[in-house]
Amino acid sequence: DAKTTQPTSMDCAEGRAANLPCNHSTISGNEYVYWYRQIHSQGPQYIIHGLKNNETNEMASLIITEDRKSSTLILPHATLRDTAVYYCIVPRPSNTGKLIFGQGTTLQVKP
């Protein structure tokens, strides 16, 4: 997997947008950016992925810079239930099944 760099922790006020950054400067042209999260004691949960265009689904939005070297996951209206560890992953297409979960960003949503 391409190396990703995320802040260790972030805080966000409930109801506000949470913007989680990720650097992936070594990403290759055919590699996607994936975001997962893990709420305490639960299995990881897929959130969203993208290649070069911005993506949005019912959970979040993903903004990828034009040079693709960084991205931002946006939770538009964070709730207390969004408190979790968020992982930015860039799987290498040849590495079947080998998602590398690093340390991620611990997001604390506060009332």
Add this chain to the structure above:
Amino acid sequence: NAGVTQTPKFQVLKTGQSMTLQCAQDMNHEYMSWYRQDPGMGLRLIHYSVGAGITDQGEVPNGYNVSRSTTEDFPLRLLSAAPSQTSVYFCASSTDIWGETQYFGPGTRLLVL
């Protein structure tokens, strides 16, 4: 759909005992995988399968066996449990054969004494 289910939720073993962690999915996914997560650490891939009859090793396969006789089931076997295998085990399945969009089960907490 029940999604990915795992049994048991919690298990205590003595060193040297064997057991099988069960994993099943009802989404007809070809790709399935097993991860372990130690306290304060990220997930590490143990074994994965891209379809019935096909399995391969991940990062930390030693001490674990898998088989895939059906699309739905992917059991993980510990042949002789060791305290180093105390961990939380997650099973996942994927909509794609590369295993990039994975859906995880609730986990099995294993304590080896």
